[in-house]
Amino acid sequence: MKTLSNKAFDAVTQLFHNVSGIRLNESKHALVTGRLQRLATEAGETDLESYVDKLLRGGAPAQEMTRLVDRLTTNETYFFREPQHFNDLADRLDALAPGQDFKVWSAASSSGEEAYSVAMLMSDRLGPGTGPAPWQIVGTDLSTAMVESARRGLYPTDRARLVPPAYLKRFCLKGQGEQTGQVLMSRELRSRVRFEAGNLMQPLPDDLPMFDVIFLRNVLIYFDNDAKAGIVRRVLGRLKPDGVLYTGHAESLSNLNLPVRAVGTAVHGHA
């Protein structure tokens, strides 16, 4: 496979940085080359450099930029990842007064497993959410391909192995026919979770409500400190005064000079 020249690598990663805020360093050269090569082939372009050239000169169709962002983001996720947060959430749900409304945001929701895990827990603890205790979950992600995949709520069966058996039985429908080997999130869950495209580097949409809990996990690691601090400040603007923010256990908010206080491990509240 032809390797991307250093100049082209720098230009493409700069373009990606302008859109996503994520800096891909030289250690990702081979990965970026592979992903671009695949994009070029799919676009019917045999020569990698000329595909990149078109992209950089704005000569490629607009949706090619979306495809580039989709391919260069890291979307790894799984159901009930970092279970301590789900235990913490369960305690908060159990402490709610009857009929109290509750909103959760999965910021950087990738293919939706995090938001659906929350939905299973909330449906279990609060009921279906259509009655006296309304609840709502919003998932947002930069990658439109991930947003579409999350809306479908269809996963290979082995991806659901970390779903507790009782939840699997109750909320995950076994695919049949064309969907054999996959599980589909129940209609009830899909109706309670809304997925939208959203870039955490930009001002947040006006219609995003205030949340009781925000999951901002395994995404801050991709940003430098300035971008990280900017994202957290923006996100905190949508956290209710007594709400909590969950970050990935490998992601620290210390040294960023943010108006937060730790209320648990990787659990933060307003300062």
Ligand SMILES: C[S@@+](CC[C@H](N)C(=O)[O-])C[C@H]1O[C@@H](n2cnc3c(N)ncnc32)[C@H](O)[C@@H]1O
């Ligand atoms: C590794 S996944 C984390 C998914 C999930 N939160 C979890 O912990 O399993 C990171 C996600 O962040 C998204 N992302 C990257 N940059 C973003 C940005 N600027 N705004 C919104 N989402 C972004 C990626 O598309 C990707 O789906």
